[in-house]
Amino acid sequence: MAKNATDNLTFFVLVNADEKECLGGIRDWLNLSVGFEGNDIWVKGFDYAQINSLEIKSIPFKSIFYTNGDSRKLFPQGSLLPQRAIPALLWTPMERALPVTLPSLNHNYFGIKDKAAISLERSETEREAVAMYVYMDELWNYIETAPAIRLQALQWVIVDHDHAFIIGKPLLPVHGEVYWRQNDFFIPAGYDFDLPGTTDFINTKINIDGSKWIVWNADGSYFTIDKEMLSLLSLSSFRLSLNSFK
Amino acid sequence: MEKKYFLKMIQHLRVEEQVMLYGNLFETSSDEEEVCSFLQTEYQQESLTHPFQSPSFDGAAALWGARLIYNAAQLLLYRQNKPNDLIALFPDFQNEVTPSAIVSADLCLRFLPDVIAPLRLIDGEDQLIGILENHLKIWHFSAVKSELSFDALDFTLILSNPCIKRLYVDRVIEYKKLKLAFHPSLKPLVQASLGMYADVFWNNFKTELLINE
Numbered sequence: 001m002a003k004n005a006t007d008n009l010t011f012f013v014l015v016n017a018d019e020k021e022c023l024g025g026i027r028d029w030l031n032l033s034v035g036f037e038g039n040d041i042w043v044k045g046f047d048y049a050q051i052n053s054l055e056i057k058s059i060p061f062k063s064i065f066y067t068n069g070d071s072r073k074l075f076p077q078g079s080l081l082p083q084r085a086i087p088a089l090l091w092t093p094m095e096r097a098l099p100v101t102l103p104s105l106n107h108n109y110f111g112i113k114d115k116a117a118i119s120l121e122r123s124e125t126e127r128e129a130v131a132m133y134v135y136m137d138e139l140w141n142y143i144e145t146a147p148a149i150r151l152q153a154l155q156w157v158i159v160d161h162d163h164a165f166i167i168g169k170p171l172l173p174v175h176g177e178v179y180w181r182q183n184d185f186f187i188p189a190g191y192d193f194d195l196p197g198t199t200d201f202i203n204t205k206i207n208i209d210g211s212k213w214i215v216w217n218a219d220g221s222y223f224t225i226d227k228e229m230l231s232l233l234s235l236s237s238f239r240l241s242l243n244s245f246k
Numbered sequence: 247m248e249k250k251y252f253l254k255m256i257q258h259l260r261v262e263e264q265v266m267l268y269g270n271l272f273e274t275s276s277d278e279e280e281v282c283s284f285l286q287t288e289y290q291q292e293s294l295t296h297p298f299q300s301p302s303f304d305g306a307a308a309l310w311g312a313r314l315i316y317n318a319a320q321l322l323l324y325r326q327n328k329p330n331d332l333i334a335l336f337p338d339f340q341n342e343v344t345p346s347a348i349v350s351a352d353l354c355l356r357f358l359p360d361v362i363a364p365l366r367l368i369d370g371e372d373q374l375i376g377i378l379e380n381h382l383k384i385w386h387f388s389a390v391k392s393e394l395s396f397d398a399l400d401f402t403l404i405l406s407n408p409c410i411k412r413l414y415v416d417r418v419i420e421y422k423k424l425k426l427a428f429h430p431s432l433k434p435l436v437q438a439s440l441g442m443y444a445d446v447f448w449n450n451f452k453t454e455l456l457i458n459e
Contacts, residue, residue: 069309144297144298145408145412147412147415147416147419147439148416148420149419149439149448150441189412232257234295235296236295238292
């Protein structure tokens with residue numbers, strides 16, 4: 001089988017020293033060597049795939065050469081005529097030739113203007129659900145026939161015209177969204193805060209005196225429930241509330 | 247001035263759940279009407295807690311129950327009658343016993359077990375106890391709380407009405423009466439009410455179930 005002619009090709013890239021910064025993108029390619037010739041920077045050791053990669057193509061004002069086999073000549077890419085000889089330089093590995101300097105720590109940086117959005121994301125940790133957000137009609141259907149013992153441990157509040165929020169367990173066998181609890185927060189089951197460390201801070205911000213339950217939606221919005229507004233769930237409590245409500 | 251002892255006693259009983267005795271007065275007819283309307287208001291309030299459709303109010307039954315508890319409570323303290331007169335003081339309910347009657351009479355009858363208990367403490371062989379328990383045998387919805395053991399309770403009426411059926415089962419669970427809960431008519435209902443949370447709500451029942459299996 002014939003030998004692949006490109007296997008012997010080594011590519012060179014020539015850039016002006018002004019474009020030195022642009023080499024940052026290929027600094028981690030460890031097969032490269034760098035040589036300095038006056039105001040020019042030579043980089044050698046590219047293979048065919050590397051020279052056609054996006055990182056190389058995005059370097060402006062560069063010249064690409066190749067050399068094949070034993071010849072000491074450099075051919076401009078796409079040309080069969082050699083242009084010049086390989087420069088005799090001190091080749092140093094890429095990472096040594098282009099050292100990285102990290103900015104020193106800025107002690108005066110407080111990031112005051114930085115903002116972090118509150119958001120919820122899916123969580124793997126499983127916790128027990130202790131609250132429900134249910135439709136009034138569905139709750140009504142169940143509660144009219146429910147055993148009293150199932151309602152005993154529950155507290156509830158009417159949220160809006162169609163919905164009620166029930167806290168306590170065991171949960172009722174009613175269709176609805178379930179929540180788990182974290183301090184004063186009720187988070188939709190299956191979710192947790194994107195930045196769990198911020199929850200205490202958020203709580204002190206929106207629940208200053210701790211008198212509210214905060215019920216979060218999966219999209220990061222929330223509504224509050226006064227803790228005092230909750231009442232024990234019972235058939236009479238439900239019927240009386242419904243009568244005064246409708 | 248009319249004293250209205252009967253009305254006062256029933257009102258006090260319903261509101262404070264305490265018995266106030268006003269002397270040896272078995273004459274109740276003068277304020278029966280007022281007692282009846284008072285009990286009707288009470289019933290309306292209480293029907294809010296009734297599941298399903300609440301049975302209609304049965305004034306005669308409610309009044310009969312009130313009279314029974316009034317007389318029984320009086321006899322706790324004032325006993326001047328001969329034993330034979332006692333039966334006359336506690337007549338049977340004249341009309342048909344219906345779910346409405348059971349729930350209406352229960353307004354007052356539910357306190358009867360609490361009257362029987364001190365009676366038994368005072369004199370275990372008191373004839374009155376037997377008379378009252380005989381009534382409770384028929385009106386056993388009001389007797390769930392007590393430890394009375396009856397051999398043959400009739401559940402056909404209870405099971406015929408969804409409201410009173412639910413109330414009965416709730417009461418059995420509330421007072422945690424194992425014996426009643428394992429009555430063949432009630433056991434499946436109690437089990438269904440507790441569902442998968444039997445161990446949370448009533449662990450003894452669950453344990454007993456496992457033992458009997």
